[in-house]
Amino acid sequence: MVFRPPLELLAGTRNSGKVREINEILADLPITLRSLADFHEIPSVKEVGDTYEENSSLKALSYARWTKLPTLADDSGLEVDALNGRPGALSARFAGVSASDSDRTGKLLRALDQHQTQPRTARFVCCLTLAGWNRGENASSTDPIILNVARGELEGHISTAPRGDGGFGYDPVFVPNGYAESLAELPSSVKNSISHRANALAAMRTFLESWLKQT
16 A cells, blocks of 8 residues: 655644543554644634534534644544433533542542442443545635545443443443443443444545545
């Protein structure tokens, strides 16, 4: 497979855990991955959409327009069946805008205490949007467009207490189907092969390979 020289691609997030996962999963592609940590002057895009796709597309287009770099942005969330799919697209703000990961997981476990007779089944969902330009177009004179959208899911259940020091977000309380360990207890090599983000990136990868070969 023949590619053009490495391309700068922006991961539209300041979450170092997400950047690390994307970098590890796409490590063999000719991409130099940057993140919003490299652009301190750019404000965070408010996630005002009602769906994962709306939020990821809003972020990808906005960051691509500001940085003139093709941008891969995600919106992801945890859907718990006993909570009627909550927190869903509001997962990052479930316990308030400035809440910590432990605040969010704590609120989730307390909410599930009110539904002790119901199954604790849940899933992680990730929607990835790539925004940018067709290869050969001038980023300085043309607005970015949505190039591709991909979705991935991971089924599992919520544990009764956090377990493990790895991962981030709700990983310590999410146990994927087929495993006894939480995502925070699994090695990154395993997590990166089964996670919702890994599944979305696998779907996105096919497009990236074709797009990177364009002249």
